[in-house]
Amino acid sequence: MQLSLLRGLSEASLSFASSIGCRTTGLPGSTLLSASHSSSAAMSLLESAKKAAAFRAVDECVKDKDVVGVGSGSTVVYAVERLAERVKTEKLQLVCIPTSFQARQLIVENNLVLGDLSLYPSLDIAIDGADEVDKDFTAIKGGGGCLTQEKIVASCAKRFVVIADYTKDSQILGEQYKKGIPIEVIPLAYVPVMNKIKALYGGNVELRMAKMKAGPVVTDNGNFILDWVFLEDKFNWESVNTQLNLIPGVVETGLFVNMAERAFFGYADGSVKEKTCPQK
Numbered sequence: 001m002q003l004s005l006l007r008g009l010s011e012a013s014l015s016f017a018s019s020i021g022c023r024t025t026g027l028p029g030s031t032l033l034s035a036s037h038s039s040s041a042a043m044s045l046l047e048s049a050k051k052a053a054a055f056r057a058v059d060e061c062v063k064d065k066d067v068v069g070v071g072s073g074s075t076v077v078y079a080v081e082r083l084a085e086r087v088k089t090e091k092l093q094l095v096c097i098p099t100s101f102q103a104r105q106l107i108v109e110n111n112l113v114l115g116d117l118s119l120y121p122s123l124d125i126a127i128d129g130a131d132e133v134d135k136d137f138t139a140i141k142g143g144g145g146c147l148t149q150e151k152i153v154a155s156c157a158k159r160f161v162v163i164a165d166y167t168k169d170s171q172i173l174g175e176q177y178k179k180g181i182p183i184e185v186i187p188l189a190y191v192p193v194m195n196k197i198k199a200l201y202g203g204n205v206e207l208r209m210a211k212m213k214a215g216p217v218v219t220d221n222g223n224f225i226l227d228w229v230f231l232e233d234k235f236n237w238e239s240v241n242t243q244l245n246l247i248p249g250v251v252e253t254g255l256f257v258n259m260a261e262r263a264f265f266g267y268a269d270g271s272v273k274e275k276t277c278p279q280k
């Protein structure tokens, strides 16, 4: 099946499922069933793509005795699964450094050896997901709110490898990921920071609100997340990242510039597109 067709199927099914979620009464049961089937089919296509990328990256990039940074998000779940399989079957000796509460749980639940940056300040490799990666290997991260610890851990690794499904592979940022750049901020500063970002770069900045809690999303570090939806597509992301980090109250941005060395993009048929950053 052509990739564009797969993507179309995935998006159409998800959007249809979400639209009927608001008005389920009055629809015949068979319609609901088929909508739910096509939605789960689309989901499983994406999950297959994530798994393919994660397994390939772990197989190609992790070796015995490595200290491994473990990223956050849904794709990393498969990377941890593969790390655990390799530890069991190949008797690899690994130490895993988490980038979030979720990553820590994954490491512990999969019986991997848990470390931290005070004991292991220098990592061999960090493996993490991304919300989007552009042609220059600049990545948007933080869709799940975990960007700061992820960036710290990645910055301590000799090699930073991104794993993602094919929908994250873009020419320019914003091409496919429309939610903007996540920016972690100290809570008391969120309004001034929002205003300063808008004054500097325009666009729209929103405080990310929680779904199952009243009020904003609170990060693993006790901070808030702003999502900056930018309007232009010609930004120098290195400079933007530096300027944003200079705003008092900004903890870190979800712009990962000049960090990734390789990216593995998985497809639903199990194939994987590997890219290596020419600057690395």
Ligand SMILES: O=C[C@H](O)[C@H](O)[C@H](O)COP(=O)(O)O
Residues within 6 Å of the ligand: 071, 072, 073, 074, 075, 076, 128, 129, 130, 131, 140, 141, 142, 143, 144, 145, 146, 147, 150
């Ligand atoms: O905050 C979340 C992290 O940056 C994730 O790595 C990123 O959002 C990608 O997540 P997923 O693998 O679920 O697409």
